[in-house]
Amino acid sequence: MPSEIVHTIGCTIYLVFALLFLWMGRVPRTNAGPGWWAGAMLFALASRLAYFLLLSRTDLALAVFVYASLVAVEKALLAIGLVEFLGLQVRHRWLWAALAAAELWVLLAWLSDVHPVARSLGLALFNAGFLSFIAWTAYQRRNDVPNHLMLLTAVVSAALVLHWMSAFVIFQAVPGWRVTGFLLGTLLVLVQYMSLLAAVLMDFQRRLVQAEANALDMAFQDPLTGLNNQRYMNTLFEKALVLANRPHQSAAVIFIDLDNFKPINDLAGHHVGDEVLRTVAGRLKKNTRSTDICARIGGDEFVVICTQLDRAEQAGDIASKLLTELIQPITVEERHFALGASIGISLYPAHGDTLAKLLEYADSAMYQIKRSGKNGYQIHPGAGAAGAAAAAA
Incomplete structure (x- = not known):
């Protein structure tokens, strides 16, 4: 499949998900999770667009640098969104610190002309770290959302860890596999965000059912004594x-x-x-x-x-x-x-x-x-x- 089609598919998916999460974040009494995920999708979209446009000018080093910088932000925002959605007592500053370290590595690797393998390994480690945190957190809270959606998030995030840790090695050994790798990564990211999107919808459903139950209680129950009215x-x-x-x-x-x-x-x-x-x-x-x-x-x-x-x-x-x-x-x-x-x-x-x-x-x-x-x-x-x-x- 031509790289133009792969990147077009990826950009379209990221744009649609960004708009959906932005819309969900505007629903009253929705926590901040969807808003962070909308930001993550926008950075993923920007990374794909930048990579494709810069690569078309045969500036591979700059394309990789910009892509790596933006993708690291996407992974950090994804992790923060999960923390907010699940209501975890995790300080954001640790995730921001990890992001700052990743960005510093990407910048230093680009400025010092580090070997591509070492540069890719550093980026893969940072992204795999974020994804490992997401996978472990989702697995720990797998019972918080019905229909095993958090378990699905955990499994796909773990698969993305393996993808990031192996893709750069395969790229070096088989350069022609780059397009296939991007397509596989896009599909995994699609499933990952689909599970998160479904989790938000399940939360909406839970709130709707609870609101309906509360409305019925208010309509048919005496608020002071709890007896029927x-x-x-x-x-x-x-x-x-x-x-x-x-x-x-x-x-x-x-x-x-x-x-x-x-x-x-x-x-x-x-x-x-x-x-x-x-x-x-x-x-x-x-x-x-x-x-x-x-x-x-x-x-x-x-x-x-x-x-x-x-x-x-x-x-x-x-x-x-x-x-x-x-x-x-x-x-x-x-x-x-x-x-x-x-x-x-x-x-x-x-x-x-x-x-x-x-x-x-x-x-x-x-x-x-x-x-x-x-x-x-x-x-x-x-x-x-x-x-x-x-x-x-």
Whole structure:
């Protein structure tokens, strides 16, 4: 294959990768890795262009000098980009120092007219050193990125180490192999940067999935207590009805309004009140089943939807258990706070077949407890109900 085609292929690949990494580096909250790799690709592109243009003027020594200088920068930027992408605690100054040493060697070798083999050996050692660091680092962090992408980076980087350490010897022995060597190196570099590009895309995918999960949490989760919110409760209610429609089973909506909570907010402060609410939420989750739905629908109001009840009386048993837990003192900042709860209960299908209607009846039963002294529970005595029950703490 003619050298012009090989260098054209290499320049095109490097330009495309530089543009892709530049674009990725501009995506918000992306770390600095892609930016460094874009710089590495631009230096790789410049090295190929300089080598091809200078070589066409039959100035081999100058072409090799410029190419070697630019390629050393590319390898250093590649290593720094990997450090940034993986978030490693590696000081850049050591990599800059190695680059400075490589550039000094290239300059001295060119000015002193060192034998081509010695000059190439020095450059190969520096580049192989950078690539060995990349290969070892990628291998050590091979589990940080899915689909074995870091392992692929490590393997290809190790192959490039062998390529750099052997190519200059082959060039001296078989000058005609130079074009093949450049083509092989281009292919290895292509795979190396493809693995890094895929790693960045995987990071984008991870962030997108995490952002979607966070958005769903914000949409369906109460941020203070971690319980479901009313929107999520509405969504899950249809599934709860499916369970309740099994033969001889029902569901219950338990509406809970805390007693004596407002004075805590007024006297101890909202930060204490928030901690009290979190404790209440923890007690509700601890004392309900995984098939039940716990939600905070506002202020100091909570709803528990109990599914798969074999008999209506079970709703009263659950309410009694929750009431016993809620009246236990809550300690915040070495201060003890005594709460109570007014609890109203409605039953499906006895009192209704929609969540709105069941909440209305449960709320009505809860207010009956409020008016009769608080700190108890009552089942809504609507038509078809099993009856009314109340319990004082």
